[in-house]
Amino acid sequence: MEKIQIYDTTLRDGAQAEGISFSTEDKLDIASKLDLFGIDYIEGGWPSSNPKDSSFFDSAKNSRFTHAKLTAFGSTRRVGLACSNDPSIKSIAESGVKCASIFGKSWDFHVTDALRISLDENLEIVADSISFLKNRGMEVLFCAEHFFDGYLHSPDYALSVLEAAESAGADWLILCDTNGGTLPSAVEDITAIVVEQFRTTVGIHAHNDADLAVANTLAAVSAGASMVQGTINGIGERCGNANLCSIIPNLELKMGLKTNIPDLSQLTAISKFVSETANMTVGRKLPYVGTSAFAHKGGIHVSAVLKDSRTYEHIDPSIVGNERRILISELSGNSSLKAKLGELGIDLDDEDGKRILQRIKDMESQGYQFEGAEASFELLIRRMKDGLRPPFRVEGFRIFVDVTEANVSSEASIKVFDVSGMMEHTAANGNGPVNALDRAVRKALERFYPNLKDVKLVDYKVRVIDGKEATGAKVRVLMRNTDGFDSWTTIGVSTNVIEASLSALLDSLEYKLLKSKEATAN
Structure with a gap:
């Protein structure tokens, strides 16, 4: 199987998350980092939707990407407008990039009740939009909006939309779980049908409204999808998008599939960079990249991990650029304390250990928590063990x-x-x-x-x-x-x-x- 293509939409779908507003400079910085990280496609935004996205594409013309294809996003042409007169399609064609990602309706309910047009007219809109961009030399990804809901409601019509896109020359058929509520079993079954029926390569774009975006993405890959779309840290509108920081290592480490990411150990760094640029903290409990992903608190766990990390760690944290953390609390045992003090270069005998552990337990019963306050923890130990006095x-x-x-x-x-x-x-x-x-x-x-x-x-x-x-x-x-x-x-x-x-x-x-x-x- 060819390498799985990674398509990042942090700068567009991720920017739609509540509380996030990237400046043009932020977007350029993130795009540069994503390119160096090895992302295949970077969706820069919707050129006609707002001045910042337009400014980004203007500025990006002077940027040189070593690997990634910068992609412009937009919708199919409007009802009643020719592509040559449609602002969205025209802005994509004039964005200065060679790759376009356009979405169109694939759920008949949306066609008849939202667009209020006939099903055949929608097929014409899809075909016209793709042909217009292909005739201008662009690679075109067609994103079938609400595809899984559409297929479950009317499979024949959902597939007919893909047929119209393929006939018009689409390079990719992207199946979108736009409402984020489809189960992995359905995603896998439906994706398998599409892969078998169409010559065009298939991708998956999943939202996380049922906390299934990563699972649905991997299910689609198992069924033959060769592109995954998502955002760094899973940021996005409502409950977010599929999290590339989970998907990429799962593809490589769990499924044995290859991507174009040259160094997986940069994963945690790229996660932190995007979070800091977005002025938000990385979720502590994010798999692979969160600070708690390889944090051990229970004494039995720590004792086992110190003997062989495989006992309570599914991978070596260094593979994804993270690190093991030993947490000290009222649940800790002597082995936990010794391991933590070993990180600080402090030796501890059993008597000191018992005395310090009791002190920690007493303080935690009063409301202290040293898991996130390691400087205070070190001072406490040095005061009790070495008689450290404040200057x-x-x-x-x-x-x-x-x-x-x-x-x-x-x-x-x-x-x-x-x-x-x-x-x-x-x-x-x-x-x-x-x-x-x-x-x-x-x-x-x-x-x-x-x-x-x-x-x-x-x-x-x-x-x-x-x-x-x-x-x-x-x-x-x-x-x-x-x-x-x-x-x-x-x-x-x-x-x-x-x-x-x-x-x-x-x-x-x-x-x-x-x-x-x-x-x-x-």
Whole structure:
């Protein structure tokens, strides 16, 4: 079998996801990364639908892709318009790319009730649109919208639409599960019928409304489809599209099929890049590329994985560019703790292990969670095992809140001592009490430790631990900081959000100083 072609629609279908808005520069950056990754087709957008997509295709004319075919997307011609007068078809032909992807109706219900035209007229529209683009030298993918629903309702008509597309010269017949509700068994059976009946190569485009997009894609490939369409991380409208970050490794590693992806170990990196560009976090539990995909928490699991990773890992995480993570919690055993400390270069005897595990369990019963706060975890271990002491001490602080008709402002004053006993007493304003306290602490400590100026807050989360306590509930604060090279997360827990925030902040700054000291020593 020939290699499975990978068609990415992140820049078009993915951009239709709620909360995502790619700029022209974002789209160019992502397209470049996808090309280097080895994607065969990159759908750049719908040239006539909005100014950004038009700008993207204009800018892309100056870009050189080493592998991928940049593709313009659009619909078949409008009812009552010739292709030469149809803005969508014309914009595709004039986009400057050599490949077009157009969708047309294949469900008779849509033809009669949405377009309100005859079934034969729809066939003419499909054939005219494809012929128009083929006559201009373009490779044409015909996307049969709602194909599986259409086939289940009226198989003869759904197949007649594909016949019209093939007769007009379509290079690909793409079967779309547009509503995302078809079961894999039906997808496989119907795809097999299409593959057997048509000479034109077949592809699959699945949506994830029933959480079956990846399964449906693989089922179609099993039935003979040779192109898969999807998005990075499965982003897309409603529940999203088929996730290429799951499909590609499943094709290669599980089904033994080949793609044109030269280095699968770049998969996690491309997943993170698209997420960061879209200003969204990668789903922790995404298969293959999520941070939890190879994370182990239960003590029995960790013990087994350390003996042979095959016991609880279906692949070596490095194959897809991910890594194993050992999580520490009240469920952990001594083997989990030793494995985690081995990552940090800390030796541990059994007595220390028992004492530290008990301390972790006690703190987690109070609301702490160290799975996502590994900097605070390392500080806890070093304090208990090595007697690590903070290089500074907060003597006290005050927060003032001024309320006027115009706004609400906050001021924090704080006293901080360094290890030699020198005191810095300072104050700072902020948008709120936590922001003011954050600024005051940093302002004071930067006098003693100038390298703390490099530390920037990049994420701040507050979680109510027990909502039943209402405004008196404990809160958990997670704070992520970076120095421009590394980033780390710390935790604080209290019934007072300011106290919890201060605890997380002080841990973060202490961690930075610890790592700077270690770097200097090495």
